[in-house]
Amino acid sequence: FCEGTNSKLVLSANGTGTGITYQWRRSGTPILGANTAIYEVRDLKIDNAGTYDCVVSNECKPDAVSNQLSIS
Numbered sequence: 679f680c681e682g683t684n685s686k687l688v689l690s691a692n693g694t695g696t697g698i699t700y701q702w703r704r705s706g707t708p709i710l711g712a713n714t715a716i717y718e719v720r721d722l723k724i725d726n727a728g729t730y731d732c733v734v735s736n737e738c739k740p741d742a743v744s745n746q747l748s749i750s
Contacts, residue, residue: 685722691715691732691744699735704728722749 691700692715702712705728709717719726732744 684720687719687722687726687749689717689730689732689747691734693734693736693742695736695738697736701733701735703731703733 689702693700700713700715702709702717704726717730717732727750729746729748731746733741734744735741
């Protein structure tokens with residue numbers, strides 16, 4: 679992506695079952711408020727660089743973790 683070009687990042691995860699929860703992370707750190715199946719970042723900046731993934735949980739353990747996507 680090119681900073682300042684109105685680039686947008688849209689990530690999605692899909693869990694099945696009851697009581698599904700989502701938590702998106704960047705470089706292993708949970709992203710505040712990013713707890714739905716779709717995570718969107720508008721107007722990408724260099725500060726958004728990192729490795730993104732999603733932890734999908736419900737009453738069954740262990741939690742599932744999505745594949746990682748690296749943004750640089």
